[in-house]
C-alpha cells in the first residue's frame with residue numbers, strides 16, 4: 001500500500017511529495033530532494049492497522 005505524503009525538506013525548506021510503501025512496515029531510507037537534490041533521511045513507522053504512524057525527516061549527516 002502506497003501512501004502519498006508531503007514533507008518539508010530539511011535543507012531547502014521546500015515542500016516535497018514522497019510516496020511511502022507502508023506494506024513493508026517501519027522503514028528508514030534516503031530520498032533525494034527533487035528541488036535541491038540533497039539526501040533526506042526519511043524514517044517512518046506503521047501502526048498495527050497498516051496506517052502511517054509517525055514520519056520524520058532529517059539531514060543525512062545529522
Ligand SMILES: [Zn+2]
Pocket residue numbers: 009010011012013014033034035036037038
Ligand atoms: Zn531540498
